[in-house]
Amino acid sequence: MAGFRRDTDKSDESTKTPFLQESTADDVKSSRTSDHASDPGERASPRPFAKDAQLLTCRFKGLLAPVFSCFKDDDSRRSLDVRPINRYAEWLKNQTIAGVVVNGVVGEGPMMRVRERKANAEYWHRAALRHNLLVLIQLGGAPLPDVLSLASHAEELHVSGVIVLPDLFYRPRTVDQLVGYCKHVASRCRTRPFLYYHLPAMTGVNLDMVEFCAKAERAIPNFMGLHYSSGDLEMGQRCLRLGRVILLGSTALLASGLMSGFSCCSLAVINIRPDLVRRICDAFDANELQRVRDTQRELNQLIEIHTQLSTNLEKWVSSMKSWLNKEFTSRANGPFGAGPARIVF
Numbered sequence: 487m488a489g490f491r492r493d494t495d496k497s498d499e500s501t502k503t504p505f506l507q508e509s510t511a512d513d514v515k516s517s518r519t520s521d522h523a524s525d526p527g528e529r530a531s532p533r534p535f536a537k538d539a540q541l542l543t544c545r546f547k548g549l550l551a552p553v554f555s556c557f558k559d560d561d562s563r564r565s566l567d568v569r570p571i572n573r574y575a576e577w578l579k580n581q582t583i584a585g586v587v588v589n590g591v592v593g594e595g596p597m598m599r600v601r602e603r604k605a606n607a608e609y610w611h612r613a614a615l616r617h618n619l620l621v622l623i624q625l626g627g628a629p630l631p632d633v634l635s636l637a638s639h640a641e642e643l644h645v646s647g648v649i650v651l652p653d654l655f656y657r658p659r660t661v662d663q664l665v666g667y668c669k670h671v672a673s674r675c676r677t678r679p680f681l682y683y684h685l686p687a688m689t690g691v692n693l694d695m696v697e698f699c700a701k702a703e704r705a706i707p708n709f710m711g712l713h714y715s716s717g718d719l720e721m722g723q724r725c726l727r728l729g730r731v732i733l734l735g736s737t738a739l740l741a742s743g744l745m746s747g748f749s750c751c752s753l754a755v756i757n758i759r760p761d762l763v764r765r766i767c768d769a770f771d772a773n774e775l776q777r778v779r780d781t782q783r784e785l786n787q788l789i790e791i792h793t794q795l796s797t798n799l800e801k802w803v804s805s806m807k808s809w810l811n812k813e814f815t816s817r818a819n820g821p822f823g824a825g826p827a828r829i830v831f
């Protein structure tokens with residue numbers, strides 16, 4: 487089980503907060519009777535996979551880093567560079583990060599060749615095993631045959647879980663169509679926890695996630711939950727149920743998301759300023775709401791400054807990467823040492 491405390495500093499009790507600490511078998515037992523579900527009368531679904539679902543939801547807790555992909559500085563052809571991955575993973579682990587999301591939006595998965603996506607998944611999987619991190623692989627943003635091939639590959643690797651964007655050309659127009667697509671993909675990785683990536687602002691697929699989760703749970707044995715990247719916090723909160731994983735994917739909503747009951751998030755800024763994200767979670771756990779608000783504001787302002795309010799995703803990712811490089815070159819203890827970052831984006 488992945489830990490959420492620093493391995494290097496096991497005696498540091500200050501990191502033992504409900505949001506960040508490692509889940510224990512007792513947590514698992516008590517979560518079965520907790521009032522985490524918005525509807526206290528709701529029982530975990532009877533799907534076959536559900537016998538492990540509560541245990542799994544306890545694993546998916548804390549901070550996940552949607553990792554940037556590293557590319558070789560080659561003018562003629564941008565190609566994946568897997569060399570920095572191990573040090574990158576080690577650094578994240580030292581920041582008490584619970585796991586990584588690979589080939590996601592931030593990782594530019596939809597802009598990579600299938601063989602590069604597989605190589606990235608393999609190297610991250612290996613590094614994650616070495617450093618005791620969860621590893622979730624994003625499979626979508628490609629034609630269906632490629633998505634299916636990536637799903638079979640994730641199954642073979644035995645990754646911690648998979649996340650799937652909707653089909654971006656033949657966009658589903660109903661919840662049933664979306665469930666059908668997810669069921670098809672999930673059948674290729676049937677032993678892996680499956681999450682749907684709800685990202686309406688970019689995918690244009692803005693369906694009712696409460697209805698989707700209920701139907702997906704009935705139709706897809708390995709359905710586990712959502713990567714929830716929408717500003718509609720009310721709908722996100724209604725999706726929270728015992729035995730489901732709902733990853734929060736919006737930095738600006740972190741403080742509000744904690745108040746609403748989210749217990750796991752995947753945010754680009756976790757790669758760059760995990761300390762600030764952790765400070766918000768720690769302050770929340772300590773009930774210091776003014777500190778939660780102040781730190782959330784500080785984080786929002788930093789993102790605005792470094793991305794200059796870029797709305798174009800390609801520019802946004804490269805602005806975040808330059809910020810990451812700046813942070814690391816100014817610190818001796820970054821994953822790439824002091825001096826110019828040896829990670830080429």
Ligand SMILES: CC(=O)N[C@@H]([C@@H](O)[C@H](O)[C@H](O)CO)[C@@H](O)CC(=O)C(=O)O
Binds near residue numbers: 589685737
């Ligand atoms: C669409 C997107 O980029 N979402 C980011 C957020 O960190 C997002 O950039 C942030 O909330 C904007 O400030 C992460 O959730 C991305 C993520 O998990 C992924 O790479 O798939």
